[in-house]
């Protein structure tokens with residue numbers, strides 16, 4: 001079953017109010033046969049949503065609690081009030097830098113969905129794990145630990161991002177992406193039943209204009225999560241166009 005593609009940009013800790021000018025050309029690339037989204041730093045969500053009200057804006061993390069003594073954290077309701085419609089959870093940079101566990105990622109995704117946000121749950125193996133032949137085992141274990149039971153095709157997106165491909169210019173072979181996305185699809189069906197077939201599985205890691213068409217046409221690749229190449233419309237729009 002071909003799912004409606006989603007091309008999402010993850011600005012990470014990049015961008016400024018001036019950079020929101022990029023959103024004009026990105027919003028203009030929208031098409032009725034796919035979804036696009038930009039996840040800027042949280043401080044820019046409100047301004048981004050105000051500048052381009054038809055372009056879905058997302059956050060890059062959330063807390064699982066609604067409020068409380070969690071200095072520096074942001075709740076789902078706060079993000080939604082700022083204008084977010086999606087949230088990335090469990091990005092490998094957060095799993096590494098902030099020691100986030102599968103259980104925490106699942107709690108965040110569960111809170112996001114309960115609060116009306118689409119949760120993009122990230123998974124992916126390190127290079128050592130792939131070299132040891134453990135890539136599928138690692139990713140399916142992350143899915144078992146981090147996919148919320150409440151996930152549906154509408155509310156949940158998975159992003160497969162091999163850690164060694166993020167920001168490195170390197171990508172897995174087409175066959176490796178196809179094998180991993182098939183394994184993720186099978187695992188989602190085990191975890192979510194019929195709904196597992198409707199959850200979009202994005203590929204992420206060094207997606208750029210030159211490789212987007214090839215990656216986006218692999219079976220079970222339902223879109224892309226794009227870091228560096230989402231910062232400039234001149235790079236991101238060709239990736240959106242490749243998904244059309």
Ligand code: PGA
Nearest residue numbers: 166167205206226227228
């Ligand atoms: P990249 O990052 O496209 O810069 O490799 C992808 C991501 O981390 O989401």
